Amino acid sequence: MLRMPVSTRRIDAHQHFWRLSRGDYGWLTPALGPIHRDFMPEDLEPLIQNAGISGTILVQAAPTEAETQFMLSLARDRTFIEGVVGWADFEAADAPARIAGLAADPILKGLRPMIQDLPDDDWMLRPDLDAAFHALNQHGLVFDALVLPRHLVNLSVLLARHPGMRTIIDHCAKPAIAAGDIAGWALDMRRLAAETDAFCKLSGLVTEAGAGWSVETLRPCVDLVLEYFGPNRLIWGSDWPVCLLAADYASWLEATDVLLRGCTDDERDAILGGNAIRAYELAT
Numbered sequence: 001m002l003r004m005p006v007s008t009r010r011i012d013a014h015q016h017f018w019r020l021s022r023g024d025y026g027w028l029t030p031a032l033g034p035i036h037r038d039f040m041p042e043d044l045e046p047l048i049q050n051a052g053i054s055g056t057i058l059v060q061a062a063p064t065e066a067e068t069q070f071m072l073s074l075a076r077d078r079t080f081i082e083g084v085v086g087w088a089d090f091e092a093a094d095a096p097a098r099i100a101g102l103a104a105d106p107i108l109k110g111l112r113p114m115i116q117d118l119p120d121d122d123w124m125l126r127p128d129l130d131a132a133f134h135a136l137n138q139h140g141l142v143f144d145a146l147v148l149p150r151h152l153v154n155l156s157v158l159l160a161r162h163p164g165m166r167t168i169i170d171h172c173a174k175p176a177i178a179a180g181d182i183a184g185w186a187l188d189m190r191r192l193a194a195e196t197d198a199f200c201k202l203s204g205l206v207t208e209a210g211a212g213w214s215v216e217t218l219r220p221c222v223d224l225v226l227e228y229f230g231p232n233r234l235i236w237g238s239d240w241p242v243c244l245l246a247a248d249y250a251s252w253l254e255a256t257d258v259l260l261r262g263c264t265d266d267e268r269d270a271i272l273g274g275n276a277i278r279a280y281e282l283a284t
Contacts, residue, residue: 008269009284011082012048012056013276014170014203014237017041017074024062027117032245039241041078047240047249048080054273055082057237057280059144059170063087063114068102075107083109083280085144090132099132103139109280110142110166116174121150124158133158137165142280145198146170152188159196167196168235168279171204175221178210186224193228199279200229202256202271203237206246213246215258222259231267235275 018025019038030036048056058071058081068086075081088099088111102108115124123129136143143165147155152173159167169192175185192198202222209217225234236256240249247255260268277284 009055009273009277010051010053011236011273011276011282012051012053012238012240013168013235013280014059014201015044015056015240016059016061016242017044017071018061019070022062022067022070024064024067026062028061034244035241041074041081044240045078045080051250051253055080055282057081057083057085057109057276059085060087060112060114063117065089065098065102068108072105072107081107082282083107085110085112085142087112087114088132090129095129095132096135099135099141100139103141108141109282110144110168111136112144112146112170114146115151116146116148122154124151125154125161130161133162133165137162140281141166143167144170145173148174149176149185149188152185152192155198156188156192156195159192159198166279167198169198169200171208171239172200172202172221172225174204174208177205177208177213177217177221182221182224189225190228193225193233197233198229199233199235199275200225201235201237203235204239204242206243206252206255207239209246211246215255218255219259226260226263231263231270232275234271235279236272 017040058075060067065088071084075084084107086108088102089095090113092098145155145167175182205218205221206213238249238252243252
């Protein structure tokens with residue numbers, strides 16, 4: 001039996017910053033009203049202080065290495081940013097060298113191809129990308145899997161191809177909560193949890209549920225990932241500021257506390273901090 005990682009330190013393992021004038025956030029249009037503005041560390045800092053969160057993982061929001069460097073510079077200036085999940089061009093001929101260069105910065109903890117936005121659902125299985133995934137694994141980086149339910153079968157194949165690659169499934173793979181269609185997602189997530197060592201981020205669910213969300217609309221998905229992955233492979237994240245499309249920071253954290261009431265104190269501490277520390281190899 002795996003020993004439960006115990007930590008009373010709370011970590012927000014999934015948040016973003018962006019400065020619109022940088023110009024590489026193609027998905028971030030005026031139609032996304034509440035989040036179509038700059039979000040910087042000074043905006044988040046009071047929120048995490050009020051929530052008792054000691055550190056965060058800053059995650060990429062643009063498919064450019066320039067944005068990765070932007071995030072690394074922010075992390076060097078703000079000690080609460082304990083790690084960065086960036087982006088690298090896996091399709092580049094020199095992808096392994098690029099990944100090695102990025103991995104030389106100890107603040108970089110992982111990489112996240114924006115798989116959900118790619119037109120080819122089989123992209124991750126392309127043989128010419130194997131060298132990039134191998135380099136990610138070789139340099140001890142985490143693969144943050146930004147996938148949708150339709151990608152889960154391929155994700156299982158990918159992880160079998162690259163054993164030992166630390167993988168975290170972002171946003172529980174974005175189940176279709178608002179549409180009430182989670183049966184196929186649940187089947188594939190159960191299989192993936194059983195056949196791999198992947199972690200799952202408890203994040204992004206309020207956005208998938210929509211503005212009318214409630215704890216009860218989220219509960220079926222949360223209960224299932226808690227059952228499938230167990231409390232030692234769930235990692236809490238806010239997905240701030242994207243979460244503002246459906247809920248403010250405090251509301252999602254309060255909902256999490258309600259949803260995890262069936263867990264022991266040690267299990268809650270693991271989900272809210274200890275598992276992130278272990279998966280991203282943060283200071284204890």
